[in-house]
Each structure stands twice: as structure tokens, then as C-alpha cells.
Amino acid sequence: MSTTTMSRAVRRRWWWTLWSLLTVLAIGITAYFVPPYLVGNTNIPGLDMTIPGYYTSLVIHGVPAGLALLIGPWQFVPRLRARFPRAHRMAGRVYLISVVAAAMAALYSAAVTPSGFTLQVAFFGLVVVWLYTAAQAYRAIRRGEVQVHRIWMVRNYAFTFAAVTLRLYQLVGLQLMSVMPSLEYSAVYESSAWLSLLGNVLVAEYFIVQRTLAPLARRRSSEPAEALAQQ
Numbered sequence: 001m002s003t004t005t006m007s008r009a010v011r012r013r014w015w016w017t018l019w020s021l022l023t024v025l026a027i028g029i030t031a032y033f034v035p036p037y038l039v040g041n042t043n044i045p046g047l048d049m050t051i052p053g054y055y056t057s058l059v060i061h062g063v064p065a066g067l068a069l070l071i072g073p074w075q076f077v078p079r080l081r082a083r084f085p086r087a088h089r090m091a092g093r094v095y096l097i098s099v100v101a102a103a104m105a106a107l108y109s110a111a112v113t114p115s116g117f118t119l120q121v122a123f124f125g126l127v128v129v130w131l132y133t134a135a136q137a138y139r140a141i142r143r144g145e146v147q148v149h150r151i152w153m154v155r156n157y158a159f160t161f162a163a164v165t166l167r168l169y170q171l172v173g174l175q176l177m178s179v180m181p182s183l184e185y186s187a188v189y190e191s192s193a194w195l196s197l198l199g200n201v202l203v204a205e206y207f208i209v210q211r212t213l214a215p216l217a218r219r220r221s222s223e224p225a226e227a228l229a230q231q
């Protein structure tokens with residue numbers, strides 16, 4: 001086996017391992033956090049039922065957001081996209097509609113949340129970038145710009161996936177609280193929200209460079225100089 005073939009095989013194995021981890025986490029977080037809102041369960045620890053419309057906004061937010069989280073990973077599988085292009089388009093539409101509905105509801109949840117100003121800023125920021133990246137992805141595909149669409153969808157799903165990383169960081173923070181008694185829950189919640197937002201952006205940009213921009217650059221640099229001169 002040549003070195004190039006081997007490194008391609010290693011990269012492919014890596015990609016599937018990461019994809020599987022992402023998918024399992026997306027399913028796990030949705031399965032754990034969304035069902036109470038699906039069945040109208042108000043007996044949720046920490047939920048403030050005295051705030052008008054807060055619970056309703058979480059239902060309208062959490063259910064489509066969970067759907068987007070579940071649909072996302074399958075849209076990135078090249079073989080599925082190639083074999084079932086119509087299913088990819090349909091699922092893509094459901095994903096984008098879910099993101100818009102969940103973001104609109106999150107605007108209200110963020111406005112009335114009792115969790116404090118720092119979190120409100122993080123949530124409003126997330127809503128803006130969530131909608132902006134969705135709009136860019138949609139615009140790109142309407143124009144037939146497949147690579148650009150792909151890049152914006154990676155960015156968009158990174159924000160969707162912030163719901164997963166937020167809860168993972170919170171879990172770590174809760175463990176830290178048991179060994180650091182001065183650490184308050186609000187600090188854990190706030191730092192987890194910001195870390196999930198910024199961390200996911202960095203990971204998404206890394207993937208965009210590694211999987212889309214670097215191969216394009218390699219292909220361009222291996223093109224004969226004459227072909228480049230004609231462009």
C-alpha cells in the first residue's frame with residue numbers, strides 16, 4: 001500500500017470515528033433533554049415556571065432544535081448525499097426551518113431567562129450567528145455554489161452542536177464544584193456557554209481548512225502553471 005493510500009485510509013478512519021462520536025453525542029443529548037418538553041413535563045429541575053411564556057418558548061425552541069441536532073450529522077455523509085440527493089434536499093429544508101423556528105423561540109427564552117446578563121449576551125449572539133450562517137448556506141446552494149454551501153453548513157452545525165458541548169462542559173463544571181466549594185453554578189453555566197460557542201467555532205474552522213480549503217489549494221498548486229495562467 002502506498003504512503004498516500006495509507007494516509008487517506010487513516011484520514012477516513014479518523015473522520016468516521018469523529019462522525020460517530022458527534023452523532024452519538026447529538027442523539028444522547030437530544031434523547032435526554034428534549035423529551036420532557038415534548039410531553040409537556042414541567043417538573044424539570046431549575047425551571048422557573050413563574051416567568052410568563054418561558055416554558056412555552058422552551059418547548060417551541062427545544063423540539064425543533066433537537067430535530068436539527070439529529071438531522072445534521074447525516075447531511076455531512078458524502079455517500080448519502082450522492083445516493084439520495086432528494087432526501088438530502090428534503091432533510092436540509094427541514095433542518096433550516098427547524099433552526100429558524102428554534103432561533104426565534106430562543107430570542108424570547110433569552111430575553112426572559114433568569115440565568116443572567118452574561119448568558120443573555122451569549123444566547124443572543126448564538127441566535128444571530130445561527131441564523132446568519134443558515135441564511136448564507138441557503139443562499140449559496142440556491143446559487144449552485146456547493147463548496148460554499150458546505151462551508152456555511154459546517155459553521156451552522158457547529159453552532160447547533162453548541163447545545164451538546166455546553167452540557168458536556170456543564171457536567172465537567174459540576175464535577176469541579178464538588179472539589180472547589182467556592183465555585184458557583186452561575187460561573188460554571190456562563191463559562192460553559194462561552195466556551196461551547198468559541199470552541200465549536202475553532203473546531204469548525206479547522207475542519208473547513210483541513211477538508212475543503214487545503215485539498216483545493218493542493219489541487220491548484222499541482223495544476224500546470226499554464227492552466228493557472230489562463231484562469
Ligand code: HEM
Binds near residue numbers: 030034067109110124
Ligand atoms: C445554537 C443555538 C441555540 C440557542 C441560541 C439556544 C438558546 C437557548 C436558551 C436561551 C435557552 C434558555 C436557557 C436558560 O434560560 O438558562 C435554551 C434552553 C434549551 N435549549 Fe437551546 N439554544 C440553542 C440550541 C439548542 C439545540 C441545538 C438544542 C437541542 C437539543 C437545544 C435545546 C434546549 C433545551 C432542551 C433547553 C431547555 C433547558 C434544558 O432543559 O437544558 N438548544 N436554549
